[in-house]
Amino acid sequence: MSKYLPKQADLIKEFEEKPSPLKGDYADREWWEMPYEFREGNFCFPAKPEVIEELGFPNPRKWAVTDDDWKLPDGWQKTLMDGMRERIKKYRSLKLYLDSCVRCGACADKCHFFLGTGDPKNMPVLRAELVRSVYRGDFPMVEKILKGFAGSRKLTTEVLKEWFMYFYQCTECRRCSVFCPMGIDTAEITIMVREILQLIGLNNNWILAPVANCNRTGNHLGIEPHTFVQNIESLVDDIEELTGVTVNPTFNRKGAEILFITPSGDVFGDPGVYTMMGYLLLFEHIGLDYTISTYASEGGNFGFFTSNDMMKKLNAKMYHEAERLGVKWILGGECGHMWRVVHQYMSTMNGPADFLQEPVSPVTGTKFANAKVTKMVHIAEFTADLIHHNKLKLDPKRNDHLRTTFHDSCNVARGMGMFEEPRYILNKVCNSFHEMPENTIREQTFCCGSGSGINAEENMAMRMKGGFPRANAVRHVREKHKVDSLVTICAIDRASLPPLMRYWNPGVSVYGLHELVGNALVMEGEKKRTEDLRENPMTGIEEKEGDVD
Ligand code: SF4
Ligand code: SF4
DSSP, X not given: OOTTOOOHHHHXXXXXXXXXXXXXXXTTSOGGGSOOOOOTTSSOOOOOHHHHHXXXXXXXXXXXXXXXXXXXXXXXHHHHHHHHHHHHHHOHHHHHHHHOOOOOOTTTTXXXXXXXXXXXXXXXXXXXXXXXHHHHHHOHHHHHHTTTSOOOXXXXXXXXXXXXXXXXXXXXXXXXXXXXXXXXXXXXXXXXXXXXXXXXXXXXXXXXXXXXXXXXXXXXXXXXXXXXXXXXXXXXXXXHHHXXXXXXXXXXXXXXXXXXXXXXXXXXXXXHHHHHHHHHXXXXXXXXXXXXXXSSOOOOOGGGGTOHHHHXXXXXXXXXXXXXXXXXXXXXXXXXXXXXXXXXXXXXXXXXXXXXXXXXXXXXXXXXXXXXXXXXXXXXXXXXXXXXXXXSOBOGGGGTTOOEEEXXXXXXXXXXXXXXXXXXXXXXXXXXXXXXXXXXXXXXXXXXXXXXTOOOGGGHHHHHHHTHHHHHHHHHHHHHHOOOEEEESOHHHHHHHHHHHHHHSTTOEEEEHHHHHHHHBOOTTOXXXXXXXXXXXXXXXXXXXXXXX
C-alpha cells in the first residue's frame, strides 16, 4: 500500500474538522486570506533535472515543493507576466474567460476537488481568481472596469506557490464549464497557467517523464519498438490459450487499410491489457485490414498538459505514420486526453490530412461523417456501428458474472460529446448495466480525480479526495444494484480508478469497454469459453465433465 495513502478514518476526520465554506466557515474572511499548505500526499514531485534537460525546457534543477526556496530564475516575475500577456493576446478565449466572470457562484460547488477537500480555492471561480487577481493588477483598464471585485495582487512568491498548488489540483475536466452561464472554461485557464509555469521550470515529473519518453520512443513508457511488439505478441498467446483462436496483428505494414492507435497503457498496464485483447479479438472477428505502428505507439498525449507546442509535436506522429504507411484512415482506441486532442485540436494543429480518406467502415459501409476532417474514428463509434448492423456474433451471457455501471470519461463525454455509443455497446455485451445518478454521468460526469497528469503515487491523498464524488456515485449503485464492475473508455481511468475503488468501494473492479466486448464475442473456431479475459470464471457456463475443446 502506498505510504501516501491516508487512512480513510483520518481523511474523513480531517474533512470534518477543517473549516470550509461548505459548512459556512470563512464568512468573515477575504478569499486571499484563506490558508494553503503543501503536505505529504497533496502534491506531485517536480520534474527531475535530467528530464527537463532532455526536453530542452528552462531551469533544470533539483528542488522540492516543500522547500522555501524553489530556485527560481532571475527575473521570473517578468518571464511569467510576459508569458501571460503573450497568451492573452494570442488566445481570444482566454481573455474572454478572464474578463467575463460575473461571480454568480454557479460553478462553486461543481468541482470534485472542492467537494472532496472543502478548500475554497478549489472552487473554480476562486481557482481562476488566483490568476485574475494578478491579471487585474497588470491591466489597469481591466481593474477599472471590474471595480468592486476587489483584490488585485502582485505576483509574489506566495501567489506563485498558490498557482502551483491549485492549478495542479485541477484536472482540466471542464465540469464547472457546464454550469457557467457565461461559458467560462476554467480548464483553459489551468492549461495556460501550467504552460507559463513551465517557462520558469515549475512542472511535475509524472507529466514530463512520459513526455520525454514519448518524444524519444513514441510512447509514455519509453518502450523500444521490439519490446512493444513482444508485449502485443504475448497478448496474442494469452488469447490463443484462453479461446483457442489465433489473432494476427501486423506491425508497420505498408498498405494496410487502417492504422490502429491506442494508449500504451493498453499494451503494458493492467487492466488495460485486457482491453487490448478485446480489440485484437474484435479485429480478428471482422477480418479487419489494419496495422499497428511501433513508432506512433501511444495515443495519449501528455504534451497537452505541458504546452501547446509539445502537444502539437507529440500528436504529429499519428499523421506522419499514417502517411508513411499509406493507410486510408486511423482508428483510435479507448483513451481520454488522446481524444480531446484529436477531436478538438489535431486537424488545425497538424492537419489537413489530405493524404487520408474520409473514413468508411469496410464492414458496414458507414461513412463516419464526423471524422471527415480528422480522418480518425473512435473505437466506440466503430463497434457500435458494427453491432447496429448485426455484424458481430455476441453472447452477453458471457458477462453475466459482472454487474456493471459506466463511468463517462471527462474528455470523451464533455470533450467530444460521446454519451450513447458506449452505453449502446455495453447494453449489447452484458445483461446487467446500471446507471449512476443523472447528475454524475454524461455531460455532468465526475472526474476520476487523477486526470491531466496528476496520477502520481505521491499525490495519493489528494487523488482520493478529488475522486470522492465519483466514488460516492459508484457506491450508490453498488448498494442499490450490487454493482461490482466499473466500465470506462479511458486509459487514465483504467489506471486511476482501481486505487480509488479499493479505497472507497472495495470489491468494485475496473474494466475497459472492449474487454467486455472481447468476453462476449463468439469467435469462429473457438474452444468452449468458461473464463473471461482475466481468467475469471463466467457464470453458468462452467466446464462440464465430458466437455471437449
Ligand atoms: S475544470 Fe474540473 S477540476 Fe478544474 S476547476 Fe473546473 S471542475 Fe474543477
Ligand atoms: S459560473 Fe461562471 S460566471 Fe459564475 S462564478 Fe463561476 S466562472 Fe464566474
